[in-house]
Amino acid sequence: MLKERIELYIENEFAQRISSEQNFFYQKGQDALNKWINMELTSEQADSIISLSLDYNEFKKIDTSNRELFPITQLLFEIISYCDNKANGKKHHNQYDDSRTFANAGVRMGAWIRNLVEYKFNSQNVSGSIKNAFNYLLDPTNNTTILSENHRKFIVEYFLKKDYNSADFTDDCKSIFKNYSLSVLNDENYTFYISSLIYSVANEWKPKVSLKFKDLVKKLESHFISEKIEFSFDKLTSRSRFIWISDGSKIIGNHIAHYEIGFRSISANKNEIYVDIHFEGNTKTEKDIFYNTIKNLPENLEWFDWQNSKSIGFKEAYKLDDEDIIDNITSALEYIEDNIGDSIREIISELSITNANIIENKLESMKQPLNQILYGPPGTGKTYNSIDSALKIINEEEEQQLNWDDRNAVKNLFDKRVTEGRIVFTTFHQSMNYEDFIEGIKPEEPEKEGDPVIYKIKYGILRNLCIEASFEIAQLREDDITDEVLDFSFLYDSLVENIEEELIAGNSVELEIKTGAKVLVDSISQNGNFIIKHINGKKTYTVSKNRLTKLNSVIKDLDKVTNIADEFKSVIGGSNSSAYWSVLNAIQKEKHNIPRNTEKRKYTFEEKKEVVSSLSKKDFIGKKGKPFVLIIDEINRGNVSQIFGELITLIEEDKRLGKKEALEVTLPYSKDKFGVPANLYMIGTMNTADRSVEALDAALRRRFCFEEMPPSYDLKELQNEIFGHKASKVLEKINLRIEKLLDKDHKIGHSYLLNKNENSIIDSFYKNIIPLLQEYFFGDYSKIGLVLGKGFVHLKESEGSDIFAEFYDVAEDFDNRNVYEIIDYRKDKLNGKINFGQAIQVLMKK
Structure with missing residues (x-):
């Protein structure tokens, strides 16, 4: 095996580079060291360098202002940059393009400097790894890049089965490879070549040392x-x-x-x-x-x-x-x-x-409030600004470097945060309810035809986001509880899966209880709980995952439990302790089967739920996890009291988890304890033309900060001229009249006139502004005329006085009533009437 690994390394690209190098692989390091050793110094320079080498903090402060010593310090730093991969400023001082070094020594910079100076004046006083490094640079043929004396000892004992002698070490290394056909183009590179080979199999010769x-x-x-x-x-x-x-x-x-x-x-x-x-x-x-x-x-x-x-x-x-x-x-x-x-x-x-x-x-x-509502008339950029506000709350490196004037970049980053789950966007409407927002019982589609419909508790928008936000806080814990919960969840699910297979196959499954007796697993419930009963017994007991998780977090060793009834009851309340003990025992026996992955763990939402359910109020104190943002567009269109329910209290800043006045409630469907973490932010938008702030639920008004977003007339996108008038002035004139006739809540937003020219403004009037006015005034065209003028609304010619059907004397009341209509300049049927530009002049009273 060892021979195969060495032969494999010989084919390695780096090994090939060493063997084919024509020059000494660290020629620049050798030149620098020789330059230092042979450098002539004045007595004053020598004294200064020796003195400074004893205090590295002072030594590194020498800069270009010290013309005598600065070049010397840079030369010493260069020498070290070839010797140690961990040297400070290696890339700056190393003269090779690949910043090559021959050792991963990890020697302190102060020690390198001190010994380099000592090596020049009293080389016999330098020893150990540092001396081995300098000896290699000066005479690579008779020295190796294995610097550590301990490593040298381990290598000789492992490969050659003899005692280590420093004088023989280079020859010993060469003898290890006497049966291999190794060759280098430059003989000075041979010892570096074989040193690299030896380190490529370091796990073979390095002793295994394990500390607590x-x-x-x-x-x-x-x-x-x-x-x-x-x-x-x-x-x-x-x-x-x-x-x-x-x-x-x-x-x-x-x-x-x-x-x-x-x-x-x-x-x-x-x-x-x-x-x-x-x-x-x-x-x-x-x-x-x-x-x-x-x-x-x-x-x-x-x-x-x-x-x-x-x-x-x-x-x-x-x-x-x-x-x-x-x-x-x-x-x-x-x-x-x-x-x-x-x-x-x-x-x-x-x-x-x-x-x-x-x-x-x-x-x-500049602090963003936890709960805020952006309110104003249509078209004032409430949703637009909610995106900016959400990103400013996230405020990570990308947000801090963002060009806020580049709307595409802002929207792209917003979309990215939505994909990551950091921002959630939703819209309230009349049919939105508590079950959609918090939790509710909803049907699950059967896996196959003929299976019964299963009803399960499903989390809503807010609760899902609270899980994500709380999980971020859970990851700040200094202990291993998060991993323990997830490991237990994995083992629990594996046990459920294995037992279900046994039960489907018709086999009985027995679990051991503390006395050594057995209980039976009767079934696995639709919710994944164990249904346990005693052998020959009829009564069944439910063992739930949630309660078992709490037991596992408190009781690490079941063998130390003396009174399971009392100890279990103190953790999870009343239960059949033998049933819970049997399942927990079966799971804890399988701890060694937990898969270990060196990659960063990716968590499923179900795993996050498990972790969050294990948190206590204390776990939130003093923790500031990454922020999460919920944007609720058109918040006033939903029935807020119905949607938030009892959670309207929990969103208050001082009632959030981690605060002194933190509150939790028991949810009606799941019976879970629930609170809102302090790293969850809410941004609502509200169209005041639909409902004024005063008409909002009083409880909601108390718990949100309100930021008015009126029309902005000073935006640069409104300064373009339309038929001789700035767009901002046209908008301002329209809104002044609306406020007189109605109120400020029904003004027209600036977005309808942004960047408009004399062509695009026409569509904006007929597709946005006039329809809004028709809605505001309920089709009373006389009031629309007071806003826009005769250029847009004109009096229809009378059709005569005899137009109504005979109906007592009521017709007389309407015969002389004025009827108005909107002039549509988009149609080419005006025949001599004024054009759109002239209508704007009339609107502006010019």
């Missing part, structure tokens, strides 16, 4: 103390999967910003250790200011989503069984500190003085 997280932290603390590394560790709890770390000054180390080593709950692989700096301020401002200020990160660092904001992490993750995990974590932590530590401390200082208050005040003034 708390043991790792203890080893790190001891290492930091012995190496005099100025970081201090927070207290570690027994079950913790992360540890906070402070810098030497204790400025970085609190909730605003702290170094952290541990498992990321958002990571696809829960067993990987990350080295991060987290920003978890009290306000969104304190979190976001770091992301908004630090524009460019070094190559080995990246931003990642964390606690409704962004934090910074080292790109590489580690495993507890990594042999070099102590050195790797130390190197990663110092890399973050060396590259951005000063910037973080500067931002924290500014926050503590004035910036926090200034920015917080600005953000507070």
